[in-house]
Structures are given as C-alpha cells and as structure tokens.
Amino acid sequence: MPARQRLGFNPTPIAVLAALACVAPIVALLVMAFGGGLEHLQHLAETQLALYAWNSLALAAITGLGILLLGVPTAWLIARYQFPGRGFFTWGLALPLAMPTYVAAYAWVSMTAAGGPVYAMTGGVAPTVRGLIGAGFVFSFAYYPYVFLLARQAFENHGTGAADAARTLGAGPWRSFSRVALPLARPGIMAGVALAIMETLADYGAVDFLGAPTFTVGVLRAWGSFGEPAAAAQLAIILLFVMMLLFGGERAARRRQSVAERGGRQNPPPRLQLTGAKAWLVCLLCATPLIIGLIIPGARLIALSIDLEYLRIPYDALRGTLILAGASAMIAAVLGLGAAYAARTGGRFAQTAVRAAHAGYAVPGAVAALGVLALFSFTQSLLDTSLGASAPVIAGAGVAALLFAYQSRFAAAAIGPAESALGRISPSLDHAARSLGASPAGVILRVHLPLAKGGIATAALLVFIEVMKELPATMILRPLDFETLAVTAHNYASDERLAQAAVPSLMLVAIGLPAMIIVSRLVSARQGTAAA
Numbered sequence: 001m002p003a004r005q006r007l008g009f010n011p012t013p014i015a016v017l018a019a020l021a022c023v024a025p026i027v028a029l030l031v032m033a034f035g036g037g038l039e040h041l042q043h044l045a046e047t048q049l050a051l052y053a054w055n056s057l058a059l060a061a062i063t064g065l066g067i068l069l070l071g072v073p074t075a076w077l078i079a080r081y082q083f084p085g086r087g088f089f090t091w092g093l094a095l096p097l098a099m100p101t102y103v104a105a106y107a108w109v110s111m112t113a114a115g116g117p118v119y120a121m122t123g124g125v126a127p128t129v130r131g132l133i134g135a136g137f138v139f140s141f142a143y144y145p146y147v148f149l150l151a152r153q154a155f156e157n158h159g160t161g162a163a164d165a166a167r168t169l170g171a172g173p174w175r176s177f178s179r180v181a182l183p184l185a186r187p188g189i190m191a192g193v194a195l196a197i198m199e200t201l202a203d204y205g206a207v208d209f210l211g212a213p214t215f216t217v218g219v220l221r222a223w224g225s226f227g228e229p230a231a232a233a234q235l236a237i238i239l240l241f242v243m244m245l246l247f248g249g250e251r252a253a254r255r256r257q258s259v260a261e262r263g264g265r266q267n268p269p270p271r272l273q274l275t276g277a278k279a280w281l282v283c284l285l286c287a288t289p290l291i292i293g294l295i296i297p298g299a300r301l302i303a304l305s306i307d308l309e310y311l312r313i314p315y316d317a318l319r320g321t322l323i324l325a326g327a328s329a330m331i332a333a334v335l336g337l338g339a340a341y342a343a344r345t346g347g348r349f350a351q352t353a354v355r356a357a358h359a360g361y362a363v364p365g366a367v368a369a370l371g372v373l374a375l376f377s378f379t380q381s382l383l384d385t386s387l388g389a390s391a392p393v394i395a396g397a398g399v400a401a402l403l404f405a406y407q408s409r410f411a412a413a414a415i416g417p418a419e420s421a422l423g424r425i426s427p428s429l430d431h432a433a434r435s436l437g438a439s440p441a442g443v444i445l446r447v448h449l450p451l452a453k454g455g456i457a458t459a460a461l462l463v464f465i466e467v468m469k470e471l472p473a474t475m476i477l478r479p480l481d482f483e484t485l486a487v488t489a490h491n492y493a494s495d496e497r498l499a500q501a502a503v504p505s506l507m508l509v510a511i512g513l514p515a516m517i518i519v520s521r522l523v524s525a526r527q528g529t530a531a532a
Contacts (some may be wrong), residue, residue, distance in 0.1 A: 012350040014338025019353040021501035025371025032374040035324035038107030040231030056214040061336035071147025080157035082271040083279040089286045091520040094145040095294030098516035100469040102205025103505040135212040141293035147192035187256035194250035202364035204472040214238040236367040247362035310410025317483040328406040329464040336414025361412035367475035372405045414459035421455020423462035
C-alpha cells in the first residue's frame with residue numbers, strides 16, 4: 001500500500017509551505033540587493049566592511065577554539081568514565097544554551113567593569129569582558145554544548161573495539177584517544193563547531209554591546225541607523241553566503257558521522273570507575289563550563305535585581321514574549337511534523353522541499369527579517385498595482401511579519417526532531433494497525449503521535465526557546481507598541497542601565513531554563529537509547 005494511502009492525506013503541501021517560508025524571503029532579499037545601486041556597498045567597502053569581515057573571522061576562530069577546548073574533553077569524560085555527578089552532567093552540560101549570549105554579556109561586563117565584584121576582588125587586574133576576546137569568551141561558554149552533545153554521541157557510538165585494539169598494540173590512554181577515538185568522532189565534532197560558528201555570526205546583541213561589530217551589526221546599522229535598505233540587503237547577502245557555506249559543511253560532517261556510525265557502531269563502552277581525588281577532579285572539570293556559562297551570570301543577574309530600589313516587572317514584555325514564542329512553537333510543530341511526514345512518505349519533490357526548509361536554519365535573524373520586509377513590500381506593490389486604492393495594507397512590520405520571519409528561520413529546528421522521531425517508527429507498525437482495522441487517522445493518533453511525542457515536544461520547545469531569545473528580527477519587525485523581554489533588556493543595556501536590564505534578562509533565563517532542562521533530558525535519553 002502506498003505510504004500516502006496509509007496516512008490518508010498527502011503531506012507534500014505542508015513541506016512546500018515550509019520551504020516557501022524559508023526561500024521566498026531570501027528571493028525577495030536578492031531582488032532588493034541587486035535592484036539597488038552599488039554605491040552604498042562601495043562606501044561601506046571603503047569604511048567599515050574590512051572591520052566587519054575581520055571581526056567576524058576572528059570571532060569565529062576564537063569561538064571555535066574555545067568550544068573545542070570545552071566541549072570535547074567534557075564529552076570524552078562523560079562517555080568513558082563513571083564519577084560523582086555524571087548522571088546530572090550528561091544533560092546538565094547542555095543548559096548554558098538557555099542563557100542568551102547578550103544576557104551573559106551584560107552580567108559579565110557588570111562584574112568585570114570598574115565597580116563590579118570581580119574588578120574589586122582583583123584590584124582591576126582582571127580584564128573587562130569587552131571586545132573580540134570578551135565576545136569569544138561569552139560565546140565559547142554559551143555554545144560549547146553543540147560540540148559536547150555531538151561529540152559525546154560519537155564517542156559512545158563507537159564503543160571500545162578500536163580503542164581496545166590500539167591499547168593491545170601498545171598505545172597509552174592519550175595516544176589511544178588522540179589517534180583513534182578523536183579521528184572517529186571528528187565528523188560529529190566538526191558539525192558541532194559549524195553550528196556554533198553559525199550562531200556566533202548570526203548574533204547581534206552580544207557583539208553590539210561588547211563593541212565587536214560583525215556583519216550582523218553592519219546589516220542592522222545600514223538598515224536602521226543609515227536608512228540604506230539596499231546596502232543592508234547587500235551585506236545580508238554576503239553574510240548569507242558565508243552561512244550557507246557553514247551549513248553545507250555541517251551537513252557534510254553529519255553525513256560522514258552517519259556513515260561512520262553505520263560502519264562502526266558497537267555496544268556502549270563500559271565506563272571506567274574513577275575514585276578519590278581523580279573522581280572529584282573530573283567532577284570539577286565538568287562543572288566549570290556550567291558554572292561560568294550559566295550559574296555565575298545567573299547569580300549576578302539575581303544580585304543586580306535585588307539591589308534595585310524599585311523592582312518593576314515588565315508585564316507587557318513578558319506577555320509579548322510568551323505570545324510570540326508560544327504561537328511560533330505551535331506553528332513550527334505543525335510545519336515540522338507535516339514536513340517530517342513528507343520526508344518519510346513523499347516523493348523526490350517533497351523531500352527536496354524538506355531539504356530547502358532545513359536551510360532556513362542558516363539564515364540569521366536579521367537577514368530573515370529584511371527578507372520578510374522585502375517580500376511584504378513587493379507583495380504590497382503588486383496589490384496596489386492590481387487593486388488600486390482598495391488594496392489591503394500588508395507592508396511594514398507587524399506580528400504576522402514577525403511570525404513569518406521566525407518560521408523562515410526556526411522551522412528547520414522543528415523538522416529535525418520530528419523527522420528523527422518518525423524515522424524510528426517502523427512502517428510495519430502502520431501495516432499492522434491497518435490490518436487490525438485502524439483508519440489512517442487512527443494510525444496517526446494511536447500509533448505515530450504516542451511514539452513520536454518526545455520528538456514533537458523537543459521540536460516545539462526548541463523553537464520556543466529560540467524565538468524567546470531572538471533579538472535582531474524582533475527589533476526590525478516588531479510593532480512600535482509591542483515589547484518583548486529581549487528587546488527590553490537590550491534597550492536598557494544599550495543605555496548602560498545594566499541593573500534595570502537584569503530583570504527582563506533574568507526572566508528570559510527563568511522561562512528558558514525549565515524548557516531547556518526538558519529538551520536536554522529528552523535528547524540525552526534518546527542518545528542513550530540509540531547508543532544502547
């Protein structure tokens with residue numbers, strides 16, 4: 001029986017809708033970029049372009065090195081050793097992803113600048129977290145979980161066969177790790193590095209606050225401060241090109257990892273029990289990135305909030321954040337599930353559409369926002385031409401434009417977990433359910449959804465967290481009377497009112513942390529099941 005008949009509906013249109021949400025804004029942005037003259041870009045090339053390019057490259061290099069030093073050793077320790085707290089660190093080391101980078105930047109600057117506790121304790125010897133090095137420090141402790149999660153999975157999936165063979169040939173522990181385990185895990189590690197660098201280059205709030213302007217800052221300045229949408233679009237296209245190269249590298253690394261796992265997957269390795277000082281030293285090593293990336297910045301935000309003379313809760317910003325994140329999560333879950341069904345049961349066209357939708361994750365928030373503005377503007381022009389004065393007004397920013405931009409960027413984050421969850425359900429279960437009299441809808445409701453609910457929940461929560469933290473797209477597209485916690489915190493921090501910025505920042509962490517705990521535990525449980 002054809003797969004579509006087993007489902008009772010054709011999921012291809014949903015995959016096409018997800019692909020259009022990603023591709024249409026990019027096409028509109030290309031038209032805007034090439035429709036404008038090159039004089040603005042030439043002016044930027046003579047003034048700021050080299051600075052943006054150098055900062056972007058240097059920051060990517062610093063962050064890449066930092067996340068390797070943090071993510072690979074912790075992944076190896078968790079995969080191969082048993083020590084106090086290992087069960088917690090298995091999922092707890094992913095929690096810094098709940099801390100927005102701009103929030104961590106506010107906290108660290110308030111601690112290390114003159115008057116801060118670190119400055120006072122060290123007598124000003126400790127450097128202030130500013131500039132490229134400061135941004136690299138913040139990004140390394142925020143994004144190392146990308147490498148940790150993928151490297152840990154790779155270390156666990158390759159078992160002990162190759163390492164044992166190396167040991168029997170006389171290799172010591174370090175040589176066995178560096179010459180055998182590390183090369184086998186390299187595709188997963190490189191995929192994690194590519195993801196982290198993509199997030200670094202897409203960031204706006206932290207690099208702008210820390211004084212390390214990258215291409216994303218250039219896009220926002222060209223659009224907002226200088227009123228040059230064509231120049232902003234041209235800068236955005238350059239940034240998008242770099243991101244697509246990284247996205248291609250990440251996909252290629254994942255394919256190599258998948259091939260290596262199919263060829264080399266073995267039983268999970270027995271972990272070496274550590275005792276005494278060694279056990280507590282390893283525990284301290286695993287706790288360090290969590291303390292620096294999450295606990296210290298969170299504690300600083302709490303201290304700043306307590307010191308406020310008048311504690312004002314930004315209810316409007318909280319309501320706006322929950323509305324946008326909740327609505328985006330629900331839309332993305334439906335799109336992601338439909339696209340996952342299309343990838344599972346559709347033909348080549350449907351699968352191509354799903355692959356196109358995946359590429360949306362490489363689109364930075366600022367680029368997605370400009371693309372949606374360009375798309376709405378072109379659509380408005382067509383409506384005005386065909387309908388005249390009776391044409392509805394759709395151009396300009398608004399909540400609908402914001403939701404569109406979020407989907408164009410984050411629908412891919414929902415497709416991956418849903419696709420993975422459905423992929424683990426054998427088609428034979430469909431046949432068995434249908435042979436027992438279940439309708440197509442019954443198969444979905446009574447077989448697929450219960451088995452895939454973990455993946456669907458992960459998809460929705462990931463989009464919820466990402467939208468809640470998203471800053472540049474929200475700044476560009478939000479209505480003037482619509483506030484979010486991210487924008488409120490950024491506005492306070494831009495005025496150097498870090499104490500006031502602490503309250504909305506702390507609320508962002510307080511909302512995102514429980515969601516991240518659920519996601520991290522679901523992902524760890526899935527990886528543990530796969531490894532077993």
